[in-house]
Amino acid sequence: MGKKKKVILPPQLPPDIPDEEIEVSEEDLDFVNKNIEYAGFLTKLDANLINRHVTRVADYKEDELEALYEKKKKKASLKKSKEEEGLQVDRVDALPIKTLEGELCYRTVEESNIAHKESGSASEVKDTDSDKGLVKLTKAERRQKLKKSKKEAKRQAKEEVKETVAEGGLHSDVLAKVEEDLSAQDLFARKKIKLAEVGMALLEDPESNIKSLKELLHICIDEDHNIIKLGLMSLLAVFKDIIPGYRIRLPTEKELEMKVSKDVLKTRFYESTLLSSYKAYLLKLMAFEKDPSFHCIAVRCMCILLDAVPHFNFRENLVAAVVRNISSSDDVVRKLCCETIRSVFTNEGKHGGQVTFEAVRLIAELVKAHDCQLHPDSIEVFLSLVFDEDLGKSEPKEEKKEKLSKKKKRKQHLEQSNQLLVSEGKRRKHELMSKTREELSADLKSVSFAPDSDERRRTQSEILSAVFGTYFRILKHCMNTSFQRPMLNDISSSIGLGHHPLLGPCLLGLGKFSHLIDLDFMGDLMHCLKKLAGHSDSDNDNPSVSLTVSEKLQCCIVAFRVMRNNLDALNVDLQEFFVQLYNLLLEYRPFRDRGDVLAEALKTMLWEGKQHDMHRAAAFVKRLATFALSFGSSEGMAALVTLKYLLLRNSKCRSLLENDPGGGSLSGLVVKYKADATDPHLSGALASVLWELSLLSKHYNPSISGMASSISSMASMNPLQTQAYLSTVSPLKAFEDLTIERELLKAVNRKSSFNKKGKRGSDFVITDAEKVRSLESEMDEDVIESKFEEHFIVLRDIEENEKLRLELNKTSSALRLYEEYKQQRKLKQKRKQKQQNGG
């Protein structure tokens, strides 16, 4: 329908054109130039108007169209003249509307309008294109979008036609343009249909239609970006479907010379064509990858291919291309690449580990080349690697096996030499047999997808060494370059990450694979971590490492994880890390640093650690109490849980709970508590008193106050009871619980922030005892339910309280008013009396 309209309409206009072109005066042009803003304003108005008209047109039947158009033309010209009148009232010296030719000056305005419009529509088209480039869509979506864009184009074309109808300006140009547009659209549609046909044919019967792959490839060389994209996508779909489950080996020349049956020839042809076109396709993708407008689609294609057919030929190139883009600054591309690599890591069965190794190696090289300045995602993919549990242990056994097999070989050799004596002929036969057998087994190996365990172990250990190499490189890098920061770093600075973007995932990875680290590396690793955690040797006292508190805490956590996973080697007391933690507790700021990391550090270092000596435990108890006093409720809760645990484990430290300072004979050599000591051993904490607890038991948060009072009641506890009382809530869990609670409380607080104090005093006291009990019991659903119930009861209470308060205020104000009124009346009466008296 649309097309017909366009075809029919244009011929009506031509007669007007020549006169108009002649009669455009310079004055008019000047006017338009001076009032460009007005012109722009005008274009907007026009577009809306015309759009409305066009949409209306669609509802009419074809035979009515002509009449309608004429009507519309009249209307439009009328409106336009009106509008332009409105605009031109400002101009005093140019009043061209008096004559019928008054129209002419508007032509000039419209000319510019059209120009504006055309450029606008062009830019629009560009916009949609670039949109497509940026946002990745599934095929269906893409098609829809294409259709939409097509429709839009049509509409725009219609608009243009409309304008030509309305204004009759520049008609021939516009006409030519429209035709061009139409033909382009036709072409586009035709190509699309062809793509679809060829693709379908290929999918239906790949063997016979294999040649059309080249056709498809040919289609991809086009000027139209959309066609290229469509072509790439359809090729991708086809390849994904028809690539066989094995690796194609092209026949050697010798094999080519041999005579073979028709079927084999056919298969060979099929395979070679497939391979060559696949190669061409990949080359095309690689070329497009460098083109910014196709970058996204090319990477997407490669990712899907790598994901679908990691076993096939040219996978190395695919892996290389994907890894190249793994730390791209484009979020979509990066996510895609990471996902692909991750799936390669997890689905090792598809390719037998080779691709994994390749990818890990390439990532390691990438890290090396970029000097550890990449997006953290690129290292995070290592976390999804899977290693066999017995990887580290079984290596020595393997060596033994090799030795054994060597011995066997020697024996065989001996036997063979014995046989050699027996007969020459037999020996030859034997050799031939063994040779063919070897060849056969080699062939089998190359064909089969399940590699034997030895090979698997070898690849895995290679992967592992590459991974740890990368990790150590990152750690070293963090240590070395922490002071001399290269200012201009493309990726990290653009993304806005810290100085060490890779440290976080690196530490996570170390924690995860810590059980696989060789004992020889352990010393170096610990040294690195210690340095990073902020420990400075006495000789070179530069406060070099400028990591954030969270990162330092993470270093400590990882160190402990590594140590715990290798406990069978030796139980090592990581004193320096405790010192670090002791000092980091002071540096912690609730909104700058991550509370969950802190809680985890408390959990791994203090809560899970079995043995602590008395002085250290006391120092930590004291510091944690101080800490709980000065920070938010969730951090405080984590600290209190740890504190309680420490007190339970170390019965001697309970002297801290008693009221008399000094600590008696236990206090050691440091007699006075030094709050600012950097070493927990020298803080003399045993000489202090945990006065913080009595303050904390008046904490506004009921769970904290309950916890504090339960701790302070521990002083009278029998040391033998302790084991039964060991709470099961870890600091991390307590932290999370309270964070959730705090989020809930926030809403309430915002509501009732104007009269906090009064409420807390009255409302929370009631729930206190219950809360304490619920905290001490195990956390199960019932408890949570009851907690919620309480919580909402409190909420309702608060609301009711508010209402009551309002009423109270009202009544009291009324009372006050009444009193004032009374007083005033009294005064008046007095005055009256006085006046009367005076009178």
Added chain:
Amino acid sequence: MRPLDEKETTAVFEKLFKFTGPNLKHIVERPATEGPDEAPGRYCFRLHKNRVYYTSESIIRRATNISRDRLVSVGTCIGKYTNSGIFRLTIQSLDLLAAHARHKVWLKPTAELSFLYGNAVLKGGLARITDNTHAGDGVVVYSMSDVPLGFGVAARSTQDCRKADTNAIVVNHQADVGEYLRNEEEL
């Protein structure tokens, strides 16, 4: 009784430094708590009859009233000079060392007795060891309940300990609290 001369001070401090490392500063600068004065001053080292004492200044001031040959001991004895002129830390210094020690070793309950009889600590008796200990560092030996038992010199570093044989010596014995019984008359 006299203050240590320069040579003696170096000898004493070197020995102490082996155990305490940078914490030696705290030993020297510690404000004293002993003595009847309001401000007892600092602790200082004094040599008396080949023995080195660690005493607060106020006690020393009072000890000057006693003639040299009648004075048996003042403050805490931390070590003595042997007949051949070498300085040795004695078991009385254990409290001081334990409070400021850098490297520690915890013994399994089964190995405690053997150590208290004056034997070296074997890998098998080792329950825990401070990280980053090197061979030749001074080590304070604790029981599992954090009672200091004695001190010695590490025979191998923490790293080597991991791979060492069960019967390998980890800490060479220097002094233990068993000496209070065994060598009572010498102390």
